[in-house]
Amino acid sequence: MIGRRLDHYLIQERLGAGGMGEVFLALDTKLDRKVALKVLPSAMAVSETRLQRFRREARTLASLNHLNIVTIYSVETVDDVQFLTMELLDGTTLTKSIPREGMPVADFFDVAIQLTDALAAAHTAGVIHRDLKPGNVMVTRDGVVKVVDFGLAKLARPDSAVGSREDTMELLTGEGKVLGTVPYMSPEQLTGRSVDHRSDIFSLGIVLYEMATGERPFKGATSAELHSSILRDTPRSVHDIKPELPHHVARLIRLCLAKDPEDRLQSAKDVRNELHALRQEISIGSSAPEAAAEPPRRLSRLARYFPAIVMTLVAGYALWQLTGGGPPGGSPAVGIEAQALLDQAELYELRGSTLENLAAAEERYRRALQLEPDNAAIRGRLARFLTEVQANYPEADRPESVRELAESALELDPQNTDAWLALGYLALSRNELGAAEEAARKVMRLAPESPFGYILRGRVHVRAGETDLGLEMLRQGVERGGTDLRPRLALAWALWHNLGRGNEAAVEYEQVLRYAPNSPSALNNLGSIYGQQGRYLDAIPLFRRLLNLTEDPEAAFNLGNCYFFLDRLEEAIEAYLRVLEIDPDNVWAPHGLAEAYEKLGDTERSRPFFERALRNYDRALSASGPNARFLGSRAVCAGKLGRHTEAIDAIHEAEQLAPRSGVVLFNAAQVYALA
Numbered sequence: 001m002i003g004r005r006l007d008h009y010l011i012q013e014r015l016g017a018g019g020m021g022e023v024f025l026a027l028d029t030k031l032d033r034k035v036a037l038k039v040l041p042s043a044m045a046v047s048e049t050r051l052q053r054f055r056r057e058a059r060t061l062a063s064l065n066h067l068n069i070v071t072i073y074s075v076e077t078v079d080d081v082q083f084l085t086m087e088l089l090d091g092t093t094l095t096k097s098i099p100r101e102g103m104p105v106a107d108f109f110d111v112a113i114q115l116t117d118a119l120a121a122a123h124t125a126g127v128i129h130r131d132l133k134p135g136n137v138m139v140t141r142d143g144v145v146k147v148v149d150f151g152l153a154k155l156a157r158p159d160s161a162v163g164s165r166e167d168t169m170e171l172l173t174g175e176g177k178v179l180g181t182v183p184y185m186s187p188e189q190l191t192g193r194s195v196d197h198r199s200d201i202f203s204l205g206i207v208l209y210e211m212a213t214g215e216r217p218f219k220g221a222t223s224a225e226l227h228s229s230i231l232r233d234t235p236r237s238v239h240d241i242k243p244e245l246p247h248h249v250a251r252l253i254r255l256c257l258a259k260d261p262e263d264r265l266q267s268a269k270d271v272r273n274e275l276h277a278l279r280q281e282i283s284i285g286s287s288a289p290e291a292a293a294e295p296p297r298r299l300s301r302l303a304r305y306f307p308a309i310v311m312t313l314v315a316g317y318a319l320w321q322l323t324g325g326g327p328p329g330g331s332p333a334v335g336i337e338a339q340a341l342l343d344q345a346e347l348y349e350l351r352g353s354t355l356e357n358l359a360a361a362e363e364r365y366r367r368a369l370q371l372e373p374d375n376a377a378i379r380g381r382l383a384r385f386l387t388e389v390q391a392n393y394p395e396a397d398r399p400e401s402v403r404e405l406a407e408s409a410l411e412l413d414p415q416n417t418d419a420w421l422a423l424g425y426l427a428l429s430r431n432e433l434g435a436a437e438e439a440a441r442k443v444m445r446l447a448p449e450s451p452f453g454y455i456l457r458g459r460v461h462v463r464a465g466e467t468d469l470g471l472e473m474l475r476q477g478v479e480r481g482g483t484d485l486r487p488r489l490a491l492a493w494a495l496w497h498n499l500g501r502g503n504e505a506a507v508e509y510e511q512v513l514r515y516a517p518n519s520p521s522a523l524n525n526l527g528s529i530y531g532q533q534g535r536y537l538d539a540i541p542l543f544r545r546l547l548n549l550t551e552d553p554e555a556a557f558n559l560g561n562c563y564f565f566l567d568r569l570e571e572a573i574e575a576y577l578r579v580l581e582i583d584p585d586n587v588w589a590p591h592g593l594a595e596a597y598e599k600l601g602d603t604e605r606s607r608p609f610f611e612r613a614l615r616n617y618d619r620a621l622s623a624s625g626p627n628a629r630f631l632g633s634r635a636v637c638a639g640k641l642g643r644h645t646e647a648i649d650a651i652h653e654a655e656q657l658a659p660r661s662g663v664v665l666f667n668a669a670q671v672y673a674l675a
Helices: 048-062 105-124 165-169 197-213 223-232 247-256 268-283 316-322 336-351 355-371 376-392 398-412 417-429 433-446 452-463 467-481 486-498 502-515 520-532 536-549 553-565 569-582 589-599 603-624 628-640 644-657 662-674
Strands: 009-018 021-028 033-040 072-078 081-087 091-093 137-140 145-147
Touching: 009 033, 021 081, 105 145, 105 197, 105 268, 105 502, 105 536, 197 247, 197 268, 247 268, 336 355, 336 376, 355 376, 376 398, 376 417, 376 603, 398 417, 417 433, 417 452, 433 452, 452 467, 452 486, 467 486, 486 502, 486 520, 502 520, 520 536, 520 553, 520 662, 536 553, 553 569, 553 589, 569 589, 589 603, 589 628, 603 628, 628 644, 628 662, 644 662
Parallel strands: none
Antiparallel strands: 009 021, 021 033, 033 081, 072 081, 091 137, 137 145
């Protein structure tokens, strides 16, 4: 096969083989990218059963869009050769990544959380893997976990019982062998009983056990002995082998390995959320003795609602103080009830800047303020939070509310760093760079170990054109932030939106997704970078994934843009309309609809949307002050409506604000072409 061309795929190298086919490295000559190409051997293609299984793998993969599941690009037949093309993974299998003594604690959690997140996504889509093992898990050079080889997967259909007798018989080949890998099979697989998603939970427990200890929980010199061990033996406790792991890891794995599916943890989401909570415990050294703890299903009740948070969230307000967000000792203490609300707000805020999360966080901050209206700490926290809301969803009267809250907090406590940050970001939004830098320096003096003063000052210098100094400040913020991902998100934003350095920004967003695979900001922005680079097929799974997590209008808009540039205009219009269903006042969606209808040649529909988009941008600019993104998009709309002088004035202002932004430069090219 080496050197052979299958349509526009040039096969270059053999990567490996498995029971369901050979895998090759191939060059997609149309898109000039390397892909993994999985070929079903001709000898197997004559078997209708195996051919159906191969096609089922393709359908299964195509139904899944998740960072930690290998992405399928296409299913092809060329000259009677059946093959599918997938993303090329640069890494190694989990089998080769597990040391003899088991993985270090940090690596264990890093891999385990990504693995369970992938399994949870598959189960949510109705897909049962049925052959989960370390050999079917890849770890890329960047540390991203990818679950592969869904050749034995089963699609659970609403109209058929999961694990029916027909499905069980499907496990037998013509040679009488049981499909799957025996050391990782569940008791119900081995005995031919009905199989559902909980069978994957058992296999996951075996993989986690091996990751933690370096050895398998069930052993046997022969196949029969191994069968017997899986069906009857109770494995040695993980804690006895690896005492440095939190006690509850042993309990969690034990629950995954229960012989009866009814006694196991009932979903991969539960396993993932418990792992999140346990990593948080170990990062602050607060693992409680096993005898004094609740059962794992109840350990992380809050974590179940905030699965994207990978930072230390226990005693969230204490964390905020450590990172410089909370007031020093001069502010009055917060009462227990208000403190609980602040902690909940912090959890929602850290989950990501979606409408849903921001609304939930604001509601809790305001309830805390109602309980203690004269508390400087709460006033400062709310003021600082509202600047983030304003940056994402501007409103005309919000900045004045922020100023009042921040100034009243500083009257009560002049050293309140949250209030200084709020005033600094207000000044930055109005391009008052001197005032913004003064606020940043104030925060740096009051809380020198906090990343947030450095982040604000870095953004000021980048805005002022002092790129090297600005990036140095931002990187110092990232270093001080430790496990807090917000400084890295700020660095990525500056690299991309302010400096037009998309490749560097993509690296930062990919790092965020390594630790927080469900980060809305990282998914949206990395997808947007891919889109700007023309990598629409890479961007679409990121936006779809985010929309599977939450009804996020920005993700829906970005998805519409990808379809637009792929000339899939009906799908683009559907995505833009979905934006308006989620957020009827969305700034961007009318512009997208106008462009899509124009591209379809329907000027009667496009013009009203261009006019509506202009009004939206004017409203947003009135609320936010000078903003390069709004100005650039407004200029394009004005140009489309034939108002060229107005368009050129707007694009000149946008270029002055962000002279190296790739988005603004593209808008400028559009405006000048139209004029």
